[in-house]
Amino acid sequence: xxxxxxxxxxxxxxxxxxxxxxGYLVIKDDTFINIGAMTDxxxxxxxxxxxxxxxxxxxxMINAHTHIGMIPFRSLxxxxxxxxxxxLFPLENACMTEQLAYQSGKYAIAEMQxxxxxxxxxxxxxxxxxAQATDEMGSRAILAETVLETSPDTDYPYDxxxxxxxxxxxxxxxxxxxxxxxxxxxxxxxEESLSxxxxxxxxxxxxLSIHLSEMTFEMDKYQNEYGKTPIAYLADxxxxxxxxxxxxxxxxxxxxxxxxxxxxxxxAHCIGANTKSAKGIAPIQAMxxxxxxxxxxxxxxxxxxxxxxxxxxxxxxxxxxTHLKNRAAFPARDIVRxxxxxxxxALGMSHQIGSIEVGKKADLVLIETxxxxxxxxxxxxxxxxxxxxxxxxxxxxxxxxxxxxxxTLTQANLGELRASLDxxxxxxxxxxAARKE
Numbered sequence: 001x002x003x004x005x006x007x008x009x010x011x012x013x014x015x016x017x018x019x020x021x022x023g024y025l026v027i028k029d030d031t032f033i034n035i036g037a038m039t040d041x042x043x044x045x046x047x048x049x050x051x052x053x054x055x056x057x058x059x060x061m062i063n064a065h066t067h068i069g070m071i072p073f074r075s076l077x078x079x080x081x082x083x084x085x086x087x088l089f090p091l092e093n094a095c096m097t098e099q100l101a102y103q104s105g106k107y108a109i110a111e112m113q114x115x116x117x118x119x120x121x122x123x124x125x126x127x128x129x130x131a132q133a134t135d136e137m138g139s140r141a142i143l144a145e146t147v148l149e150t151s152p153d154t155d156y157p158y159d160x161x162x163x164x165x166x167x168x169x170x171x172x173x174x175x176x177x178x179x180x181x182x183x184x185x186x187x188x189x190x191e192e193s194l195s196x197x198x199x200x201x202x203x204x205x206x207x208l209s210i211h212l213s214e215m216t217f218e219m220d221k222y223q224n225e226y227g228k229t230p231i232a233y234l235a236d237x238x239x240x241x242x243x244x245x246x247x248x249x250x251x252x253x254x255x256x257x258x259x260x261x262x263x264x265x266x267x268a269h270c271i272g273a274n275t276k277s278a279k280g281i282a283p284i285q286a287m288x289x290x291x292x293x294x295x296x297x298x299x300x301x302x303x304x305x306x307x308x309x310x311x312x313x314x315x316x317x318x319x320x321x322t323h324l325k326n327r328a329a330f331p332a333r334d335i336v337r338x339x340x341x342x343x344x345x346a347l348g349m350s351h352q353i354g355s356i357e358v359g360k361k362a363d364l365v366l367i368e369t370x371x372x373x374x375x376x377x378x379x380x381x382x383x384x385x386x387x388x389x390x391x392x393x394x395x396x397x398x399x400x401x402x403x404x405x406x407x408t409l410t411q412a413n414l415g416e417l418r419a420s421l422d423x424x425x426x427x428x429x430x431x432x433a434a435r436k437e
Contacts (some may be wrong), residue, residue, distance in 0.1 A: 011065035030400035060118025060363030062343025064105035065268035065297030068108035069101035073302030096152040101126040105133035115308030115390035116365035123182035144182035178255040180207040266293040266346035273299035295346030308390040332381040366395040
């Protein structure tokens with residue numbers, strides 16, 4: 001199968017930020033095989049030809065941290081200070097089921113595909129069901145079973161380790177899914193469970209995802225009990241290495257940043273969820289200056305509400321410029337890089353995805369420029385960060401397969417996905433209503 005996409009403005013996001021004002025690209029099966037200017041397009045046979053009509057062609061965007069099983073929690077208790085302990089943990093343990101997680105996962109993936117996200121890193125429960133959802137929707141993902149003392153898919157403390165041990169081998173050779181392990185956070189895990197999770201990561205050479213330096217009480221706990229930060233605590237335990245993806249790191253100190261760099265730990269920056277919860281703004285500029293791998297995450301649909309990176313890109317620009325008192329901070333081109341190649345680097349997948357280059361996997365987004373908000377365009381990077389939104393995503397390819405065509409899912413019917421999830425949420429809604437009384 002050979003596909004030609006022509007008449008597009010290509011932002012390759014390669015090391016040189018190569019752009020083609022009016023270009024073409026060719027996909028053969030699951031790989032980019034040719035990229036260039038329209039003036040260089042020669043005659044050839046193609047099975048499928050798409051005229052982009054001036055659309056912006058961008059590598060598939062990468063969501064470095066989310067929880068796709070949590071769609072049912074969206075808009076629930078958003079302004080409640082103790083939301084995690086009052087709503088999320090109790091409702092998960094009371095109501096989350098394998099089928100609810102599965103239906104939520106499919107709906108969340110649909111939302112991400114329609115927003116141009118082709119790869120995501122998930123940490124949740126019932127990851128076997130979420131892997132099925134991911135496979136059926138044709139997305140690329142890192143799927144990490146969460147480890148907690150008490151969780152909805154376990155009967156014994158920290159049994160997520162056993163679930164992961166069974167789950168991981170099944171997906172080690174999958175073309176789109178990378179299995180992983182996710183101890184929830186230092187403060188929700190014992191030293192033993194953290195060490196066991198790290199050992200599993202080492203045994204199978206898989207990613208380890210963890211919430212880190214996200215909570216003020218977390219910072220206080222480790223300072224009071226150990227005289228160190230959570231990052232230093234994990235470093236001393238031997239947990240940190242290049243396989244670790246640390247979500248948030250809001251309160252990372254200059255010393256912490258040096259530890260992260262030394263251990264080659266990647267960071268998922270979730271500006272939307274962090275500012276919505278009034279926690280703070282992570283020192284991402286200092287991390288990037290230190291050479292740390294950083295990607296953008298939406299967090300879960302309950303924390304950040306939207307599962308698109310256009311929202312994150314704009315919020316990153318606005319919050320960080322204000323925080324740094326520097327309008328020139330975080331140029332739009334650098335922000336787009338965080339949403340694409342930066343995410344690929346953070347997930348350890350930059351050899352496969354993150355840029356449009358010959359030989360890389362064909363994960364691609366076409367963003368139309370005909371809508372009212374997309375004219376004029378003097379700087380395509382600025383247009384993506386400050387003007388565009390998920391509704392401008394026109395076509396999406398993952399591994400060479402078109403999953404969105406003319407703003408419509410090709411692998412599923414959105415209305416049917418919503419109806420299935422809504423039906424599965426009946427008991428969940430009853431439990432929410434009971435807790436509000």
